Amino acid sequence: MASLTIDGETGTTVMRVEAEYSPPRSWRTWLIGRPLPTADAPHQTIRKIVGLAVFASDALSSTAYATQEILFILAAAGMGALGNVFPISLAIVALLVIVTISYEQTIHAYPGGGGAYIVARDNLGEAPAQTAGAALLTDYVLTVAVSISAGVAQLTSAYPELFPYRVAIAVGLVLFVMVVNLRGVKESGAIFALPTYFFIGMMFLTVGTGIVRYLTGTLGQVVNPPAAETTGVLTAVTPFLILHAFSSGTAALTGIEAISNGITAFREPRSRNAGITLIFMAGILSTLFLSISFLAGPIAAIPSEA
Template structure:
């Protein structure tokens, strides 16, 4: 029974719906629809969270070492000895970033990461920049990770090289479908492959350590030829910084957990923080180990065989079962790295949509309580990038990481600002901000120093990346991010302007209810749908004019004869159209009538429309009603009303 709330002016009815979505092919593909009340049950624990949010960061161990070596190759193989010291510096930066984001997780348990931190502490423009940088990073994560995963497959099966872009797009579509089933289900589906990768990498690195200590590790057998992808140059500061900036791709994905804190079970902050520490420890250990042993075996960076492939076949003594399992595990984790983006980007897009910086549709939760529109949009844009760059990791990497370190810098600068504000509070004082609650912390100064130092380090890395990678394609990202910020501003302005125009503040009295209708009924021919529309028009007004645009004299005579029989005395206006135009003469006539209307008069255009039994049958008709509707919607002071007439199997026009 409906629940009724009454006051002196209005009756409000509440009625629970009994409708449940039917089982369709979508149910089979995406799973049964979930109600809003199921949202708390769709959260994940730390083990599943590691699979969902850490796959991006962990997968970077598969290509970060190779990207360092690709740059150092410009100075010859002798420069490869600098790879491990560079990796140590990158891990040191990882520690700083991890400590900063661990603080962010506890300060902002509602998620949002760099965007929310920047919005609350630095202002609207820095927040838009952070949002643009993060979205760019998430899109490139999908493109780079899947392309790198396909590169592992091509290393084992070189015959697939010419099909790598199409294979990558197919894999993006597969991950998209899994994520459309919901974060809990996608996390459970990807947990086993994630831990399979960790098991194989621990086994491979452990075996390499045992063989290295025993002196039996050896060198790569038949390494690929050294590819000079960059101009030959001597070992110098610029080359070292260039290699360092390429290797910092290992840090991509560290921010993902802070963006998706709300996906964790309660206590959210604690579970998310522990997962972040697990992830960083595993990432740093694997990255250092792979870089160290790649130097010891003489691995060569190549597009035809990855460094991981050379490392695995050297450690496992050829392309046997363990090698294939390692390559399979690496390929899977690289593809799964996209899952981090599919978990983080839609949530970020929803926050941006709620604040009015991107289309509102991106804040819509689908049947499985995930942001379906954001997931589909991410997959589409990433697929376009993959096709444009032919799934080349080396081609995509220069576009990567600028957005990451820009968001790192803004996030840590925002956190430093937050600690500064906290330091100005009294011990018993609390201040509520949009994204968090500020209360005094006696260690605010130390935390501010940590975040300030982290912001300085990541800002330096970002500048190094921009300079060293500028000619390789980084200039494109430096243009893209400002374009996105301008787009955000334009969308935000539109929503603000729309809200102002629709606002009821200072609106005055409600619209008058004593207005009269003048009805115009477009008539292309006289049939049951026309009479159905005429019947509806009579309920609105007695002032009805049927209008027929004449493009065929024979058809005019037929319309006149039928209207005399079926029109019920309603006047018929014939408009001659010597140039066989239909819409324009009708619009001109209505504009003339509109110019003459009285202040309390509404012009209503009642458009007849017959609906075929099957949707595809619409293609067989001219869709005059649709064109009229689209044309009239742009005319002020005119109401457009469709009157559909559903055709049965045996019914035909008169």
């Protein structure tokens, strides 16, 4: 439909054409949605509650296996070394606080999105930026691989009959996550919000129940635990072993940079909303991680792949 209007300032006649046309749907548009015009970008921004589900899910999900990674390393020195899991977790949370403060400053300094690559390029040059970018790509790949593998391990632990199909399940989940993310931040946020908040709720319910039972003296221990898995001859608790356990436990920090990279996906004021989301993520992550590590001692948790 065409219409003629006169510009009030210049007096020029302007023809406006409104075409009601939508491109034909194909399997690609059905799978990942239609391409979005650049003009629609402001309408695709998300709130903090959705942003937490989209950008913090990687970091928060790592609480499900970070403590176990520490226990695996400490088990090489025998059962007595497992008591070091909580002090090591405290050190990791201290590192998390430092990283969170750093990214909080970065969010306000780079409101258009400021990850390690952009910050390194602006302050150190192209070579350090490319190094940081390569590290980020590796980190994102490993984050998905480790998170999916850990989730499938928990699934097959609950349903042993699925164990022979664990590889196919993991690959299928990776493809599912890829397709959902290709549909855009807004749609993926709506899809991931429910499982993310369900996970957070169940984790807080679990650790909360454990702490209450610990305080009331009703917390039991693992019944018929599997044999502790070690790599061979027991070793001494050395600084190298502690540092090795610390580095393995820093899996709890995977994906923490995502919010800083995705500032433009938040509603205005972007920097403020992204910063608040980052602080909430760090608080939830620290609380769950420390709670799980603390309870691992009283319940006599033993690392096992079974």
